[in-house]
Amino acid sequence: MNSGTKEAPLASLNGARNTIRAHKITSSKRQSYTVIVENGNYTMKEPFELAPEDSGTEKFPITYKAAKNAAPVFSGGKTITGFSVNEKGIWEVKITESVYYKWQFDQLYVNGKRAVLARTPNEGFLEIDSVQQNIWEKGNSRVAKKAQQKLFFEKDMFESLSPITEDEVREVRFKAYHKWDYTLRHIDALDKDSLLITTSGKGMKPWNQIKKGGRIVFENYKAALDTPGEWFLSKKGILYYVPRPNETLENTTVVAPVLEQLVLIKGNALQDNYVKNIHFEGLNFEYCHYEIPKTGSEPNQAAAILNAAIYAEGVKNITFSNCEISKTGQHALWFGKGCSNSLVENTYMHDLGGGGVYLGDFKPLKGKEHTHHININNNIIQSGGLEFPPAVGVWVGHSSDNKVTHNDIGNFYYTGVSVGWVWGYKPSLAKRNTIAYNHIHHIGWDLLSDMAGIYTLGESEGTRIENNVIHDIHAYSYGGWGMYADEGSTGIVFKNNLVYHTKTGGFQQNYGKENIVKNNILAYAKRYQLQCNIPEKHESFAFTNNIVIFNEGMVLKGGWNDVIARIDQNIYWNSNGKKYDFNGHTFKNWQKKEFDLHSLLVNPNFKDPLNADFRFINKKNYTKINFIPFDYSKSGVYGDNEWVEKAKLPISVTQNFDNTVQENMKLKK
Structure with missing residues (x-):
């Protein structure tokens, strides 16, 4: 076995971990350890597992990092070779492990692209x-x-x-x-x-x-199996694949994911036995399998029953920076119970079967098992829900004091960021979370309903949702909101957000208590600009100092006639010059209900709002409602040009989204 020096390197992360363990036992002095990973593709035969004995200290951390200018890739997949072409032009190969050991897999990748399990119909439903x-x-x-x-x-x-x-x-x-x-x-x-x-x-x-x-x-x-890009694995162990145009046996690599987890970091919070002070820098993880249970998958909001390619439990001060996680059958990364003071930054998560980053647990675990103070900053989290559409970009369950900031979250089918995991007013531990300066876009398509750019649940006092840019949010039927305060959402501040191009509104509250919606720009929803469902006997929310601009649909829709809310000092502007429908009322009659008494129907004077330029030409009108301009250009990822450009979805994706929205709106769903 090699010693782990540059001249005699180790072959795996587990080998490096074991060497550090052994050195700790024999060394008399405390020190930091840095594992430098040279460039290359490393096939993982087992997950990389870290336990409490693998911890560093605050002064002497342990770091696993890429060598300078290197981008090492750790793969949980197996390359499939030996294909031949049958008389129908379909590729096929008998997989020995599937014949003799009944190895089955539920995802497949061809030249790095997720292939489609043979399905009908090929398009639509x-x-x-x-x-x-x-x-x-x-x-x-x-x-x-x-x-x-x-x-x-x-x-x-x-x-x-x-x-x-x-x-x-x-x-x-x-x-x-x-x-x-x-x-x-x-x-x-x-x-x-x-x-x-x-x-x-x-x-x-x-x-x-x-x-x-x-x-x-x-x-x-x-x-x-009748369309290019589709595959099928028979019970007899024969893999079939219909090649895409320009794919040949010579220029194609086929990979089946094997490992169901790539990294497992597991301590025991209840016993104060944490995994601590470990940093990952510049490492790429890909090809992680999710086996579909024989029982299938019962409906589960946010696909919260899945596992994750990288899972941490009972940890403190764990960081992932400049990493990449892709080609998964499940979520990318999950800080489960008993995690705190950890960081994920500058990490690219994409081509995900499930969601991006999940925090906390389904249950309200108190004390040492409560997860808190996790920072998710400046990450690109895109193209998820490819196996499980209800998955979300960032999920915050029973977890508090987290910061989700400056992330680019796009191309999901359900929701960008979800906060809280209690329906109604039962005890919730999702408190004081900050969701700020994120760019959340192209969410929903026309697959699922009742979804949003940012979605909240339950009592979340101290939670702030501010300075986010949210746009292109669409749903199959009802829903498709920018910001959605669902059942029991309480004590949340929605401030300084720019929301545009949604299906049914920039803001919707199902029911909740004492939320503040202030100083937002809500623009160009297709059906309704604002929705409110269930009036209650307490103050539901305050809606003040906002600018609402639109050119189609109603201003308000839902339970507004009986809601208890402070609604005032807003600008509403219908840029097509037609009427204003406040839930069946004219503006004058709406004001007779003691709402919007100091609000205005005036042009806010944006520079070019139809092309998403919401800067002001002048302050003539917005000062009348005490609106304070905010710099929405600061939302999203930051850093060098290469990182900022990487966050931009391909034009083919955004155009396809636009076409999908147009077709969906014809259905009158």
Whole structure:
């Protein structure tokens, strides 16, 4: 075994860790350790695991870093070789491990690009005609413990499923999209005469069921393998792939992810046995597998049941800087229970099956197991939810005093940043979180509903959402807000945010208490500029000193007639010159309800708002409502030009988003 010097380097991170462990035992003096990783691609045969004995100290930390000008890559994948081309032009190879050891994988990458598991339809969705549920075991909650669902289809919709053979049925999966979530299940049986499939698992959630007209896709059967970029692995261990244009056997690399976790940092907070003072710098991690359970994946908001490629628990002062995490089947990075005083900065997370960074736990863990003071700063978190669409860019569960700042979060299907994990007014530990100076954009597409750029839940006193730029937020049907204070959101300040190009409003509050919405620019929502759902007997929010500009849709929609709120000193401007609809009221009648008594219907005099230039030509009107201009150009990532340019989504993605929005708006959903 090599000693770990430059002349005799170690072969793996685990080898370096073991060398440091051994040296600590024999060394009489305390010292820092730096593991320098030279350029190269390193295949990981097992996760890199760190325990309390691998800790550094505040004065003498342990650092794992890339060599100067190097970008080492740690891969949890296996390269698949030996393909041949069959008579249909499809590539195929028999994988020995799959034949003899039943190795299966649920993601595949070709030339670094995520391939598509064979599916039907290739574009869009099939439509469900009707759904029947048989409850087998009710259990103690509103959701039945065990149940069977029967999904019926019209004949033309069912046709694409008819080639499924009897021995394939139980390998076939479906993905049904409903409201803010989706159901991923295997099929129990397929009845070609009755045009139905049966599946079983938990009962459907009464508040979010699969229904008639619901959208669904089917995957993982050979007959669906009919489009370039699709793949299928048979039970006999034969991998099939339909090549994309210009892909040849000679110029193509195929990688199947193997490891389900790449890095595991695990201490025990309850026993004061933390992993501490370890830094990662300039390391790239890729190809991390997520195995779809045989039970599938029941609906779960924010895809919070997934694991993460890099998972930490019971840690203090752990940092990731200038790293990269990509090509995952699950979330990129999760600071679970008992984590504190840690940092993720200048890190690029992309091509993610799940979300970006998750903080805290689902349960309100107090004391030593409570996660707090994590700083997520200046990261690019893009193109996520590719396997699990409900995943989010940054998720803050029962966790407090975190800072999520200057990140670029884009191209997700559900929500950019989610804060809080309590529905209603039950105890919440998501307090004093700061979500500031982020650029959150191109979220939602037309896949899920009830979503937002920034989403909050529960009592979150001291939480501040400020100086963010949020734009291009769209939903399949209802929802698609810039900032969304959902059930029980309390004590949150929404200030100095620029929100534009949303579907149903710059701000929406379902119900909550004593939130402050102040000094924001809310522009060009398509249907409603502001929404409010459930009036309560306490003050729901204050909406003051804001500028609302639009050229279509209503000003207000929802429960405004009975809401208890302080609404005043705002500017509303309809740039197309048409009427102002305040939830069915004219502005004059709206003011008779004691709202907006000192507000104005005047042009705020932005330079070029239709082209997202919200600087002011003059101060003539905004000073009348005591609006204070803020520099929204400071939002998003900062640093050298290469880093700033990397945060820009490809034009093909943004154009596709725009086209998707246009088509969705024609549906009148």
